[in-house]
Each structure stands twice: as structure tokens, then as C-alpha cells.
Amino acid sequence: MDPQTTSLVKTSFTSIGASPGGENAFARSFYAVLFAAHPEIRHYFPAAMDMQRDRLMRAVGYVIDRLDTPATVLSLLAQLGCDHRKYDVTEEHYGAVGEALVTTLAGLAGPELWTDETEQAWRNAIALIVTTMTEAADAEPGPPTWVGAVIDHRRVLDDLAIVRLELDQPMPYAPGQYVSVQVPSRPRMWRYLSFATPPTSDRIVEFHVRRVSGGWVSPAITGEAHVGDTWLIASPLGALGARQRPGRSRLMIAEGTGIAPLRAQLIDTPRLGDNPRTHLFFGGTYPHDLYDLDLLWAMSRTGPWLTVVPATENSDNPWWFSGTFQIPDAMHDRLVGQIGGVVAEYADWTDHDIQVVGSPSMVHTTKYRLMAAGVESDDIHHDPLY
Ligand SMILES: Cc1cc2nc3c(=O)[nH]c(=O)nc-3n(C[C@H](O)[C@H](O)[C@H](O)COP(=O)(O)OP(=O)(O)OC[C@H]3O[C@@H](n4cnc5c(N)ncnc54)[C@H](O)[C@@H]3O)c2cc1C
Structure with a gap:
């Protein structure tokens, strides 16, 4: 124009x-x-x-x-x-x-x-x-929508569910991408969710969903989704992982279910054969928010290219949390503080390709803290925030 x-x-x-x-x-x-x-x-x-x-x-x-x-x-x-x-x-x-x-x-x-x-x-x-x-x-070559049948629905926290679906046909997508989904109890209310696993030949996809208080769709997924439900899933979107440049170290920063598109890429990394040196900071409000730490820890033990650093805003779980949660033995000490500040103070991150995933406010704050510490804004990548 x-x-x-x-x-x-x-x-x-x-x-x-x-x-x-x-x-x-x-x-x-x-x-x-x-x-x-x-x-x-x-x-x-x-x-x-x-x-x-x-x-x-x-x-x-x-x-x-x-x-x-x-x-x-x-x-x-x-x-x-x-x-x-x-x-x-x-x-x-x-x-x-x-x-x-x-x-x-x-x-x-x-x-x-x-x-x-x-x-x-x-x-x-x-x-x-x-x-x-x-x-x-x-x-666009693929169909406009795929049908996914829920085959597993697991509440890993009171307000967080891991949902696995079997798709009716293969969906080619890149780890790090997200899709728009529609669940049967909320017609015409499409919401974006990030794939938590890379594509597999058995057409099984996994999403991690956190309940947003007062939200329309996320409470229906965490609280009401059942095995056998069928969801509509639109074409994959986004290019979070595509911006990693060869030879550059990688910094990944996630809050809560923001870990989904990052873990999908990490699970896929060994297959690519070129494992960039990667630091992953996984943050939450309370220690129990780090619900995926066991898998990340296991990956870092077998992959020397990966360092996982847990960080939470509060030292202890809230009084109402009745479950058990432990940082795996021998893992990096959990750091306490707001994630953007924790990462910015941890090291010099210039010359890294950086991915930030979380709520809009977490992404803004983290980006601001990194740029204040000398990181170029072009090196910081995130999905659209809304
Ligand atoms: C690219 C992308 C990828 C996403 N991936 C995931 C994912 O993997 N897992 C996941 O759980 N969610 C993910 N989301 C968020 C998801 O799409 C929904 O926005 C979220 O589940 C809330 O939907 P809802 O219908 O319950 O709330 P809505 O009915 O849409 O919103 C209700 C109210 O809550 C506010 N609100 C919406 N989202 C949030 C939030 N995160 N924190 C605080 N307030 C909020 C709204 O502004 C509104 O005032 C992603 C969003 C984007 C843009």
C-alpha cells in the first residue's frame, strides 16, 4: 500500500x-x-x-x-x-x-x-x-478442520488438565505451533491451544489447559471434558520454533501451561540431531504450578544440551493445596522471584534466540526485563498474545 x-x-x-x-x-x-x-x-x-x-x-x-x-x-x-x-x-x-x-x-x-x-x-x-x-x-492444502476424539483427560492440578485426543486424519504441524479448538459444550467459541507434543504417526495430540476464572471455555475443558467427546481442531498456526538460527544458543522461558509449546520442541530436539545449547526456565506462582517438572528433569538428565531451572514467585505452596509436590533430587535449585527478573539476573542472554510463553502480562514483563538487560528485541519471540 x-x-x-x-x-x-x-x-x-x-x-x-x-x-x-x-x-x-x-x-x-x-x-x-x-x-x-x-x-x-x-x-x-x-x-x-x-x-x-x-x-x-x-x-x-x-x-x-x-x-x-x-x-x-x-x-x-x-x-x-x-x-x-x-x-x-x-x-x-x-x-x-x-x-x-x-x-x-x-x-x-x-x-x-x-x-x-x-x-x-x-x-x-x-x-x-x-x-x-x-x-x-x-x-492451504489440508482440510479446514480435523476431528479429535478425547482419549484421556487427566486433572494434574485442581485447575489444570492434560487432554489427549486422537485425530481423524494426520495433521502435519511443527512443534511449537498452536491451533484453534472448539469443544462440544461451547459451540462457536474457538480458543487457541498449543500442542504439548510433536506430531506422531498414531495421530495423538496433547494439550495442557489451565482454567481461567470466569472464562467460558477453559473451565469446560478442565472440569467437564470426557473421554469420547469430539473436538473440532483448525489448521496449525504460529512459528515459535522456526526462528531458531543454526549455531545459536536457545533460551526458553515458560509460565504454567506456557510450557506446552516448549516441551513439544524439546521432545523433538534429539530427532533433529542438532541440539542447540538450551536453558529452559519454568516458572509459576507456587511450586505446585511446576506440574511438568519430572519430565523436563528426565529430559535434561539424558540430554546434556539442556539445563532446566525452576522458578516460582512464592517459596511455599498455598495453604489450600493438599497434594504433594517435590522438586526432583539433584535438580537445579528452585529460584524464587518473578520469572522475568529471575531470568534477566541469572546470566547474560545476548546472542541467544529466546522464546517466551505465558500470559500476556508475563510476556510483556519478561521482554521488558530482558531488553533492559541488553537483549535485542528481535531476538525475543512469542506467539500473538490474544
Ligand atoms: C497463541 C495462544 C496459545 C494458547 N495456548 C494455550 C494453552 O496451551 N493452554 C491454555 O490453557 N491456554 C492457552 N491459551 C489461552 C486460551 O486460548 C484461552 O484464552 C484461555 O483458555 C481462556 O479461555 P476462556 O474461554 O476460558 O476465557 P474467555 O472467556 O476467553 O475469557 C474470560 C476472561 O478471562 C480473561 N483471560 C483470558 N485468558 C486469560 C489468561 N490466560 N489469564 C488471565 N485472564 C485471562 C479474558 O480477558 C476475559 O476477561 C493460548 C492463547 C493463545 C493466544
Whole structure:
């Protein structure tokens, strides 16, 4: 897109967002316009639309913020296009969404701001977005969704379950990737989960899921999923492990179930034959949050290329935890403190390729602490946070 188009799109969107109640008004009006013009599209969305509005704002804001860096935004849009195959969207749907976007923006901007040039700039931007998404979706070879039958559901903590599923057909994915899943009790509420194991010939995949208080889907998975349930699983996304450069040491930092995409890569590492020197910091709020430590410890004992360092914010488990938990004998001492600070103070991590996985706040804080300690931001990788 040319600089003038980019600038018109950015400034008009910023002006609408900056007006009182602007962002909320945008998301509310957009869906009202869309559903009024195309009531048949409503059934593609969940019953409760609040989260959906949030997501729309984040996605539109993310794309517009990055219009100046086309490589980043085009690759994100291509992934989004592939992911949207799970909704069975057609060219007509994309057209309807584009028109609703233009109508909403024009209404909120008012005649002074919404000139013919601004409208044309938005139409060009929308055409680029739609073309990028549809071309990527058309080029994707696999099916839009896989069916996974739950074959094992294990509550390893009160609020954390490990779920294994057998897929109906092989799914090629890279360790470190994630997928969008839909569970039967929460129709149309797709959520991202990271593979906790590399692909296997028996088509079995594993996810680690933590209950988010007040969440729609994670409590249903941790508390209500049963063997025999069938989930829908969309195409794999993300490139967390792909950014590791040959010959560079690797630093991995995980909080809670953020360990999933990292352990998938670690399990796969010996198969690759080129084992980068790896430090893994596994953190949590309490010691019992380090639920996967035994496996990581076993891997580090057989793989001298791997050092695992446990870290928790609190020294002891909470009073209400009735289980048993022990750091394996002879393992690295558990460090106490907030994980970003613990890692940044542990060593000099410049010249490492770094992966950070956890809640959005943990990723932001860890990135900030590492950069304050001299690490280049380009060396720090994480998945999209929402
Ligand atoms: C790339 C990616 C990979 C992911 N992989 C995993 C994974 O392997 N395992 C896993 O358990 N989860 C993972 N997640 C998070 C998961 O997709 C859901 O967001 C999470 O399970 C909450 O869904 P929910 O429906 O229960 O909550 P929602 O109904 O979506 O949200 C309810 C409320 O909780 C807030 N909220 C959502 N998530 C969190 C959070 N993590 N911490 C605090 N507040 C939150 C929301 O902002 C909202 O206010 C991943 C997310 C992304 C973006």
C-alpha cells in the first residue's frame, strides 16, 4: 500500500478511536450494521458477543498499527485467512464484512473526516486484507478442520488438565505451533491451544489447559471434558520454533501451561540431531504450578544440551493445596522471584534466540526485563498474545 493510503487509514482510525467511547462505539456499530444487512451471518458468531467485540478491536488495531511494516502484517493476515477456513467463510462473507466496515467508519467519522480520499484508502486497504486472507486460505492444502476424539483427560492440578485426543486424519504441524479448538459444550467459541507434543504417526495430540476464572471455555475443558467427546481442531498456526538460527544458543522461558509449546520442541530436539545449547526456565506462582517438572528433569538428565531451572514467585505452596509436590533430587535449585527478573539476573542472554510463553502480562514483563538487560528485541519471540 502506498504511504498516502496508509496515512489516511491510520489517521482516520485513530481519530475515531480517540473520540469519547470511540473504540466501543466502533465494535458495537460494526456488528449492528453487519447483522442488520446480513442476518444470516449472525449464526457464525457466539451467543455472547462481548469477547468478540474485544477481539475485533484488537485485530483491527493490530493490523492498522503495522500497516507500515507490510511483511509482519501480511504474514499475520495469511495465517488469519487459513484459520478462518474453520468458519466455512465465503467470498460473499468477506464482501459483507468489508461493506459493514466502510459503513461503520463513515458513520462514526462524520462528513468532515470521511472524504472520498479516505473512503478510497479504506477500500484499498480492505481489498488488500481480503486478497491476502483468501489467497492464503485457497493455497492451504489440508482440510479446514480435523476431528479429535478425547482419549484421556487427566486433572494434574485442581485447575489444570492434560487432554489427549486422537485425530481423524494426520495433521502435519511443527512443534511449537498452536491451533484453534472448539469443544462440544461451547459451540462457536474457538480458543487457541498449543500442542504439548510433536506430531506422531498414531495421530495423538496433547494439550495442557489451565482454567481461567470466569472464562467460558477453559473451565469446560478442565472440569467437564470426557473421554469420547469430539473436538473440532483448525489448521496449525504460529512459528515459535522456526526462528531458531543454526549455531545459536536457545533460551526458553515458560509460565504454567506456557510450557506446552516448549516441551513439544524439546521432545523433538534429539530427532533433529542438532541440539542447540538450551536453558529452559519454568516458572509459576507456587511450586505446585511446576506440574511438568519430572519430565523436563528426565529430559535434561539424558540430554546434556539442556539445563532446566525452576522458578516460582512464592517459596511455599498455598495453604489450600493438599497434594504433594517435590522438586526432583539433584535438580537445579528452585529460584524464587518473578520469572522475568529471575531470568534477566541469572546470566547474560545476548546472542541467544529466546522464546517466551505465558500470559500476556508475563510476556510483556519478561521482554521488558530482558531488553533492559541488553537483549535485542528481535531476538525475543512469542506467539500473538490474544
Ligand atoms: C497463541 C495462544 C496459545 C494458547 N495456548 C494455550 C494453552 O496451551 N493452554 C491454555 O490453557 N491456554 C492457552 N491459551 C489461552 C486460551 O486460548 C484461552 O484464552 C484461555 O483458555 C481462556 O479461555 P476462556 O474461554 O476460558 O476465557 P474467555 O472467556 O476467553 O475469557 C474470560 C476472561 O478471562 C480473561 N483471560 C483470558 N485468558 C486469560 C489468561 N490466560 N489469564 C488471565 N485472564 C485471562 C479474558 O480477558 C476475559 O476477561 C493460548 C492463547 C493463545 C493466544
